[in-house]
Amino acid sequence: MTTKTGARPAATLVLVDGSVFEGEAIGADVAISSGEVVFNTVLSGYQEVLTDPSYAGQIVTFTYPHIGNYGTTSSDDEGRRAHCRGVIVRDLARRHSNHRAEQSLDSMLRANGVAGIAGIDTRRLTRLLRETGAMPGAFGTASESELLSAARAERGTDGVDLVAKVTTPEPYFFGSGPLRVVAYDFGIKTTILRCLSEIATVEVVPASTPSDEVLARSPQGVFLSNGPGDPQSVGYAVEAIRGLLGEVPLFGICLGHQLLGRALGGSTYKLPFGHHGGNHPVRHEASGHVEITSQNHNFCVDAESLDGRVSVTHVNLNDGTNEGMVVREVSAFSVQYHPEAGPGPHDSRYLFDQFADLMTSRSN
């Protein structure tokens, strides 16, 4: 459980702009890890973040300095494995303490083949990313020049179909709730499945499943999951959603929200450094109520591009970006943030009930 301080090998993080950070290697023994470097401001929930399929292709920087304090437990996994390309922390706990813990974060990282770098000035890195936006980077025990070339070779997440890499290869069932829901797996999180399973029996299908195959299953509702990367590169999913509009109630989260937006004819764009944290205020326009939300996205639906059928339901109070919409005539709604949380606050879990109500009223 305890490793000696200072015994970790030196490692370096190099960003594509040439910025260099000195640290030490943690997690899996990998000489070079590269990806798009992003930051997340949650104070707890590191395991959920690292196993969230939406982080595919990304290296996650935690702004909170102590990571790993309460260890890890398999029940907190959000995906079947860690999908991120690496983790950057100020301090990795060498001893964890919590009755739920099964293993340390370090051993979990090793088991998942994910490398990390510790001991760096994560605040400097965050300030840099805040100014320049998420950017490619590479870290590891390799030399600075090797790392810089790796960072340069990294093409980022724009226009890359990361969904194909994380989606389930085969359909499967989850839970046994009263309703029947088909869930598109663009990189679905376990907590979303748990929330859905409270209202429905969920059949999870691969991202590439065409709409007729979904409708053939005669679901009462279709769920569009979160997932990694650029919605523009998942054209097949947009196609499928178009085929479902008006046929069956739809509920989308995060990437699912962006894909629904595109299916409705709207456009999406990349935010400077995205929203990654558990403290973003979102206003529910109908009630004026503020929800503190969990967020993880780099792309965003352009509310201006949506046609008259679409009503904006939620707005981010920090930057005014779109956080949710509803299309009543086709019984579809979606949010940009993560109402299931995991990690994060439970303020918005009512949306799952809203989905159940929509399905029930439609079925009646």
Place this chain on the structure above:
Amino acid sequence: MPKRTDLSSILIIGSGPIVIGQACEFDYSGTQACRVLKEEGYRVILANSNPATIMTDPDFADRTFIEPLTWEVVSRIIEREKPDAVLPTLGGQTGLNTAMALFERGLVGVPGTPELIGANAEAIATAEDRDKFKQAMLEIGLSVPPSGIAHSMDEATRVIETIGLPAIIRPAYILGGRGTGIASTPEQFKVLAANGLAASPINEILIEKSIAGWKEYELEVMRDRADNCVIICSIENFDPMGVHTGDSITVAPAQTLSDVEYQRMRDAAFACIRRVGVETGGSNVQFAVNPLTGDQVVIEMNPRVSRSSALASKATGFPIAKIAAKLAIGYTLDEIPNDITRATPASFEPSIDYVVTKIPRWAFEKLPGTSGVLGTQMQSVGEVMSIGRTFPESLQKALRSLEQGRLGLGCDPAEGQLASVSDDELLSLVAVPTPERVFQIADLLRRGISIDRVHDACRVDPWFLDQMSMIVEERLELSGETLASMSRSSWRRAKRLGFSDAQLAHLWSVDESSVRAARESAGVIPTYKTVDTCSAEFAAETPYHYSTYEDENEVRPSDRQRVIILGSGPNRIGQGIEFDYCCVHASFALRDAGFETVMVNCNPETVSTDYDTSDRLYFEPLTKEDVLNVIAAETAAASGRAPKVIVSLGGQTPLKLSGQIPVELIAGTSPSSIDLAEDREKWNALCESLNIPQPPGGTAIDLTQALDIVDRVGFPVLVRPSYVLGGRAMQIVHDRDHLARAMAELSGFGSLGKEGGLSAERPVLVDRFLEDATEVDVDAIRDRTGEVIIGGVMEHVEEAGVHSGDSACAIPPQTLPSWVVEVIESYTAAIATALEVCGLINVQYAVAGTNVYVIEANPRASRTVPFVAKATGVPLAKVATRVMLGATLAELRAEGLLSRSVLLDSPSTVAVKEAVLPFSRFPEVDTALGPEMRSTGEVMGIDKSFGKAFYKAELAAGTVLPREGTVFLSLADHDKPAGIVVAKRLRELGFGIVATPGTADYLGRFGHMVDAVVGKVSEGAKVTAVNLIASGDVAFVINTPQGRGGRTDGEAIRKAANVHRVSSVTTVEAALAAVQGMAEQRHSPLDVRSLQEHHGR
């Protein structure tokens, strides 16, 4: 929702004097509230009895009442000012209790009276009544520790069968926690329950499941009237359950909760605030978590801004009190901008990227008889907070911030104290929470005792222990290094774990300056990060910094002239809010005059550590290293132009650093003048040259020298260490044995590394003690042209010998002939001139007959500066600050800052300052006053006569001067003549008198027969003063201790009065003042008047 327009005036109730459990955090919250409500255009009426607060500055409210905080007095204020609403949630428990007392009498919160905003009476009652709260929590499905009430052993047995052992047994209606205990076995339970039932006057005990050893957490919640809820901060206690959270080391954010558990706690906190019904504002909810199962229970909630809210505000940069005030007037969270980012709204949950540690500071050494064991009742008098990127860094910074001789987590001279304690003994010591426990734990880890064993002994979470063990391991690593062998990465590793240069100097037996030089030449200097509420996600506007050792420094450059104000550190007895007041005023004055102000302090309770107070705030320890670092950072940010530094407004803390700071940087009086006043020989020579008499005396570094002095001057003598505040270790010594004891004790302090040690550099002062002398305090300002203004001359009520901080005093003087006052003023001007003072000076005198002796002079701000300012309307601290930065008094007069004392134009006004003592928390301590200061705070009474002002001051301090009943009199021999007058006045007022035989006999000889004579407690008499006090037959106690010995009976009487909450005075001068107050109060009822009216504004 926009703000309410149906309200136009709002009364804010403050928290009164600084007491244990209620300190400057409520000045901070009240000041923010006043500011917000005024900015929003409301007419603000403020009630607070504490003159040392910023909130009672007349600029902060439209009407400021420095009046006692009782419901009667506040109802008079309501009658006069007719506010539309009362805001009770920002003035601590006092504010809440006063509001509830008014509500119970139908004076607020019911139709036709001012509305209670923030929290209504129902919400307050639900949170404050233990049983109501428990029921409410169970109703919403939250767990609470199981408990039951029993009135007999049968009932007790039934209760314990349902809740199980271990259990806490608390007798009802028992003060001071007597009879409370934890039972782990059925046998212990039987004994404790039986004792508890017997001890309770209503034969009732509360039996509660003991969850000592569980992990303890707090969440700071805010709610607006649209029912939006947010968590501002989570706090995890280092000390597990069993220690009051105010006495615990606490850490923000929570460290060992998984997100699943944290979110469950967050949901519970919201459910709690909603059920209790706090409509708007901040609340604090405490939880305990079983470390083995994760079970969570709610412990309690405060339906108001609390000490923890102040900590949470400082820890996150989110101004809870300010936002709470805005929510109370109707805004919702999303309508209020986040001050720090300005771009985002306040409806969010702060994210932080550092670790905050709070450590309390206690004063057990000033309270002989106390055990020093921490428990469920708060005993600390102050606290420090520190910010580091990691827990080890933050912990070490906090420990050195305490100013108790510790340089960090061990690795300092004081750690030697544990050398002779065996491992097993040490393991049993850490099972008992005390202020020393954190160091004992470190010592165990250093000895190689496993974390698991240490955890089993002390129940502190293994994560914290492992983090501490990283410090301990690094120290072992460093002990293999030398100054020369240290590489850049080694330096960086040590500094990142929070090691101070002083610790390394101790480790390597070199001086601190060499460590600093070597470190700097290795290129390892601190970087300053920003507290920004959002972990750097957004650009921050507010420069609130802390040091750490990272890559990037965030201090922004600018070219304005910078002035650094060094704050006063943690509150302690002798140095508290008064000095924070001075520092804050300095900052305000300099800001107004166009300087860029920079505050350095580590006390989270204060106004000075509000990020709004100065242009820049450094939340840093006040040590040589940390202060020099700030100076260097500020110099670098001003393109090499060094800032000015103010060392003379924050009490002894910054003053002690003055010798370490380049002399040309120090603003105002030069350090050499400060030294001159402290250096006994030079000071004597100065007084001699001015022909100002002093009590004879000298300095001694050992007993022989002390005895030589006594041979010359005779007993009694006053023995005190140099360079301390608050009379630490000061004693009046009557004989040779006592002198030997006193000198031995003082040398003991030296080896413990505490304040007030004895050494060649810090000799002990031994002076003839002037008996029966009147003590006088003067605050004055001298400018660079030599002009001197007298701020105020204060005459003490208690005679010389009672520490000036514990003594009541009046301004203007009440018994001194005017020529004596003039002599004192002339002496003061002469001393200020001789010391070349530029700024404030405080001089103390003893007047015996027609002789005026100077006791000491301190060319710095004194404790009385805010009191004098409130009494006279002259902003002394602001004027002095400007003078220190070069302005002349004439210029300030022209500018309008320096006004004429209002007392000169309204000679009948008298202001009385009274000290507030912490004895109710410590029933085992003798309440007799002495040369060692023990008060935690002060109040002011201001009125048309001394009697009335004194009456108000006493009432504000919690000493109710009765209107009728029986007074107990027991006087020391030398007080007996004055006792004749006291007895005569009491009789005139219709009081009954009981007395001890000696006092009764003496009074009888002058025709004042007493109603009853009591026997001596020590002689086993049947009817004693102690019985009478306990049975409620005595309304007031006057008991003055004998000069020496013979204290036992008196001590028992004073303790009884303390325990049974019977008002008492322990000096004959206070008794005379009290009877005068009673008499004057009898003739005309208490009248309230605002400071603005007193000041003619």
